[in-house]
Amino acid sequence: MSETFRKFLRTLPDFPALLPGFDPENAPADPVELFKQWLDEALAAGEQQPHAFSLATVGGQQPSSRMLILKNIDDDGWHFATSRTSRKGRELAEAPRAAMNFYWPSQGRQVRVAGPVVELSAEASAVDWHERPRADGSDNPNWQLYALQPTEYEFWQASNDGEHVRHRLGPDGNRPG
Numbered sequence: 247m248s249e250t251f252r253k254f255l256r257t258l259p260d261f262p263a264l265l266p267g268f269d270p271e272n273a274p275a276d277p278v279e280l281f282k283q284w285l286d287e288a289l290a291a292g293e294q295q296p297h298a299f300s301l302a303t304v305g306g307q308q309p310s311s312r313m314l315i316l317k318n319i320d321d322d323g324w325h326f327a328t329s330r331t332s333r334k335g336r337e338l339a340e341a342p343r344a345a346m347n348f349y350w351p352s353q354g355r356q357v358r359v360a361g362p363v364v365e366l367s368a369e370a371s372a373v374d375w376h377e378r379p380r381a382d383g384s385d386n387p388n389w390q391l392y393a394l395q396p397t398e399y400e401f402w403q404a405s406n407d408g409e410h411v412r413h414r415l416g417p418d419g420n421r422p423g
């Protein structure tokens with residue numbers, strides 16, 4: 247059975263035949279600008295939720311991850327929102343750092359962003375809560391807007407010749423040593 251499943255997995259499609267190229271030398275030096283460019287291109291390529299990402303947090307000895315929605319990027323960092331009483335909320339209270347991973351299959355692109363996480367204000371958290379599509383007007387004092395402040399980025403572009411491109415950047419867009 248597991249042999250059948252292994253072979254089945256091997257038959258599944260890899261990256262699409264047509265992938266965009268990526269030359270880090272000609273990319274915007276600012277990682278946020280590059281991210282916004284890739285997000286626009288993912289949207290144009292038909293990705294339904296290009297602003298969805300996996301968030302990994304640390305709890306004791308066990309990492310955990312789940313999908314979230316990116317809410318903004320500004321001087322505070324990369325924003326996301328959740329309940330402080332959720333597993334990730336509790337883990338962030340204990341260990342305030344996380345890793346984000348965006349994946350756009352149609353483009354063969356992945357963006358990894360990691361660093362410390364801070365809590366944004368109660369006012370900003372309430373605005374986010376009330377802006378949800380199905381908001382019913384009730385408050386949620388546990389809803390928290392967070393900002394991840396990147397210390398590392400990696401922009402990854404798949405290539406069908408196997409020469410995948412990894413573009414790693416430090417906090418200010420500098421290349422890490």
Ligand SMILES: Cc1cc2nc3c(=O)[nH]c(=O)nc-3n(C[C@H](O)[C@H](O)[C@H](O)COP(=O)(O)O)c2cc1C
Pocket residue numbers: 295298310311312313314315316326327328329332333334335
């Ligand atoms: C595409 C997608 C987007 C999601 N966005 C959010 C979000 O922005 N905030 C949130 O709290 N949960 C969001 N969820 C649900 C989370 O993945 C998760 O199930 C929930 O927050 C509980 O996670 P936890 O128990 O690890 O804390 C989303 C799920 C999916 C599939």
